[in-house]
Amino acid sequence: MHYLVTGGAGFIGSHLCDRLLANGDQVTVLDDLSTGRYENIAGLEDHPHFRLIVETARNEQLLEGLVRECDAIFHLASVVGVRLVMDRPVQTIEAVFEVTASVLKMASTFRRKVLLASSSEVYGKSKDVPFHEDGDRLEGPTSKHRWAYSCAKALDEFLALAHWKESRLPVVCARLFNTVGPRQRGRYGMVLPRFVAAALAGEPLLVHGDGNQSRCFCHVADVIDGLVGLMNCAEANGNVVNVGSNRETTIGELAQLVVSIVESSSEIKYVKYDEVYGEGFEDMRRRVPDLGRIERLIGWKPRRDINTIISDVRDSLQTQPRSSMP
Template identity: 55%
Template sequence: MRYLVTGGAGFIGGHLCERLIAQGHEVLALDDLSTGSFDNLQRLDGHERFEFRCASVLERRVVERCVRECQGVYHLASAVGVKLVVDQPVKTIETIVGGTEVVLNSCARYRRPVLLTSTSEVYGKSPKVPFAESDDCVMGPTTTRRWAYACAKALDEFHALAYWHQARLPVVIARLFNTVGPRQTGRYGMVIPRFVAQGLAGEPITVYGDGRQSRCFAHVKDVVGALCGLMDHPRARGEVFNIGNDQEVTILQLAERVRDLTGGRSEIRLIPYHEAYTVGFEDMMRRVPDLSKIRRLIGYRPTYDLDAILRDVIAEAQAAAPGSSTLSTS
């Protein structure tokens, strides 16, 4: 197969491209490098079954040509990170909604199966935990910018499922919970790479809010394996699936664990949300996936626990540090 991966130079996109190549496929990666990086594709540089094109998913003619040349599409291109979502709300909405419309329209024209990556953010402020795919989505007010991301991704899901119901376009929706691992940047607010960088530098590890909010972190290798499994399974079409890990940890506990694993020199400092983001910022106290649906279909079970994930991220950061004898390419 020849697959198109939009957002292919992103953190998850780069790992997915590697996975597909390892499975024997050809890959065409499309990315405008606004948040992605060539570093995420370093291992594929010069590979005979890999091609990269620098363009936006908003460029309709480019996307159409890419879709036409491939037999399946993984649509990962999106605005990423809470900080980017809060700081650039217009770009967030336009990239997510507009880009997905272009991709779905092209896939429908050429009858290409497409997997759309969505997010656990669509569950919003729902108090029901763990989150199952059929649960209600409880959004905050439109005056709070962070909900623009959740609502835009929910609209993407509605749009994709509309193509499935109306035109029988083969679509699969994957709701990703916190995905972490080597090559993830902390530039856009991702918590683990930020904590690790602070811990290794002996700087204060900055926890936003009171630290009692909890998350579940999945290794990117587990996640891309699940994405491939869903794309390959005919009974996944027209369905929504959670992908993540259901091992829950508070952000304060996470900070303490990172401190311990990076030498124990850092203090843990609490930063109010209004200082970290903006006045009126809202956060969810818990975000835990129900993984029973994807487990039943493809046997998905996370293979990395939190300590294994942290050790992986820390090892890469140490190897890439100035003065290291070995530069990491993982």
């Protein structure tokens, strides 16, 4: 197969490229490197089945040619991290939806299957835990920039499913829950690489809020298994599917685990959200997926636990130069 991977130089995208090439597939990456990094895919450039094009997917003339020659599309290009969402709300809305609209338009023209990487942010601040794909969403007010990303990703899903409904364009929307692992950086607000980098440096681990908010962290290698499985599953077409771990860890517990596993002398400090993101930020207390649908479709379950994840992130960061750490 020849896959087009938008956002393929990013954290998740680069791991996906590794997997596809290992499977014997051909990969074309389209990435403007705004949040992706060349370092993530530098080792692939000499691979005979790999090609990197540094450009935005908004370039429809270029995109048309790339979609025409590929067999299927992994659409991962998007805005990354809470920090970027809060600092650049206009870019968040435009970059998320406009790019997805262009990708789906070209996919529809050439009848190419699309796996759209969506987000658990779509659930908003729903308290109906665990989150089911067909459950109701609960968004905050438009005056809170926090919800711009959630709404933009939901609109992505609406458009993808509209293509499925109108023309049976094969699409699947994968709602990702806190994917973590090697190559992820903390500069856009990602908590785990931020904690591990601080612990390795002997600096304080800054926990936002009271630390009792919980998340379910899933190793990127497990997530890639799920994405590839869904791409190859015809029954997944026209579906929204949760992809993530359902094992909860509070952020306070995560900080303690990181200090222990890294064997660090770092202290743990708690800071108010307003001090980090300014006014207008809301957080969710719990974010837990129901995994029944993906288990039924492809028999997928996450295999790596939180201790393994932290150890892998630690090992990855220890091999990096200090200047390139999160």
